[in-house]
Amino acid sequence: MNLSIVIPLFNEQESLPELYEWITRVMQQNKYSYQILFIDDGSKDKSWEVIEELSASDQRVKGIKFRRNYGKSPALHVGFGLAEGDVVITMDADLQDSPDEIPGLYTMIMTDGYDLVSGWKQKRYDNAFTKNLPSKLYNYTNRKISGIQLHDMNCGLKAYKNQVVKSIEVYGEMHRFIPVMAKAAGFDKIGEKVVQHQARKYGVSKFGWNRFINGFLDLMTITFLSKFGKRPMHFFGVIGTLLFILGFGFAFYLGVNKLYCVFTHHTARLISQRPSFYISLACMIIGSMMFLAGFIGELVLRNSSIRNNYLIDKQTN
Numbered sequence: 001m002n003l004s005i006v007i008p009l010f011n012e013q014e015s016l017p018e019l020y021e022w023i024t025r026v027m028q029q030n031k032y033s034y035q036i037l038f039i040d041d042g043s044k045d046k047s048w049e050v051i052e053e054l055s056a057s058d059q060r061v062k063g064i065k066f067r068r069n070y071g072k073s074p075a076l077h078v079g080f081g082l083a084e085g086d087v088v089i090t091m092d093a094d095l096q097d098s099p100d101e102i103p104g105l106y107t108m109i110m111t112d113g114y115d116l117v118s119g120w121k122q123k124r125y126d127n128a129f130t131k132n133l134p135s136k137l138y139n140y141t142n143r144k145i146s147g148i149q150l151h152d153m154n155c156g157l158k159a160y161k162n163q164v165v166k167s168i169e170v171y172g173e174m175h176r177f178i179p180v181m182a183k184a185a186g187f188d189k190i191g192e193k194v195v196q197h198q199a200r201k202y203g204v205s206k207f208g209w210n211r212f213i214n215g216f217l218d219l220m221t222i223t224f225l226s227k228f229g230k231r232p233m234h235f236f237g238v239i240g241t242l243l244f245i246l247g248f249g250f251a252f253y254l255g256v257n258k259l260y261c262v263f264t265h266h267t268a269r270l271i272s273q274r275p276s277f278y279i280s281l282a283c284m285i286i287g288s289m290m291f292l293a294g295f296i297g298e299l300v301l302r303n304s305s306i307r308n309n310y311l312i313d314k315q316t317n
Contacts, residue, residue: 003027003034003106004085004162008075009093010041016050016093020061023099030103036061037079038093042069073175080165086110088165092156098196105159105193115164115187116179118150119157119195145219146180150192153179157195161187173218180219184226230301236294240287247283250276 038051051063087109091097108117168181228235
């Protein structure tokens with residue numbers, strides 16, 4: 001199978017028939033073998049009835065319905081698990097992503113050898129203040145922290161090698177950082193393609209301002225896990241050791257200074273009256289706690305089933 005089209009959706013009953021016809025037309029024009037996976041994230045409208053009708057009329061259409069709204073990441077995770085195509089395309093169901101971009105994305109994966117290609121909505125038809133400007137600031141922050149030079153990391157229109165989607169686990173709200181997760185898994189040939197952005201034709205956006213705050217926190221999480229997820233002591237242990245040494249150094253200095261004043265009969269304040277005493281005490285306590293956190297992390301990892309979950313790229317016969 002050439003392509004798997006994974007489409008998460010929530011309350012998009014008006015756009016689904018038009019999107020299906022558009023995708024089908026592009027697939028037939030390029031003679032692709034394909035499947036379309038609609039993941040209904042607990043819609044309250046008639047989206048599931050539409051998906052059932054499409055699936056009944058076309059065996060290449062499959063649908064999954066969640067009992068309630070879980071979010072885009074769980075929907076993508078389920079879709080990735082069912083994807084059979086050599087190339088997996090993700091796109092939104094609101095008709096803002098153009099299926100006409102699929103052949104170009106497919107070529108970049110199969111011919112140019114990219115592991116992942118992200119769409120770049122260079123010209124957007126969203127509100128400038130509520131979506132465009134925050135999105136630019138958000139993507140700038142992502143590039144600086146992750147080191148992945150994508151202009152639109154959160155674009156829903158992406159293409160992946162099948163091996164990529166089978167090697168990562170998308171959970172929480174981590175769908176925004178799939179390129180970061182793919183890079184952490186060893187897929188570092190990541191590119192982007194300028195894609196056409198359509199104005200929303202039906203309904204309203206399902207995302208609010210909280211996605212920017214949550215997204216930043218998620219970026220911190222995925223960055224930490226990609227670097228120290230399998231070696232927590234290298235993070236907590238180093239910081240804890242440095243803090244403890246710093247605190248012990250302060251305490252040692254205070255002790256030597258106190259003895260010096262006693263032997264030389266100089267007047268000196270009580271150690272407990274000096275601010276540096278509390279600084280040294282705090283550093284040693286926090287340092288010990290950080291070191292113990294790393295040690296506990298290592299114990300948890302030791303008993304985890306993913307401790308040796310490394311991706312093998314190739315193997316000889």
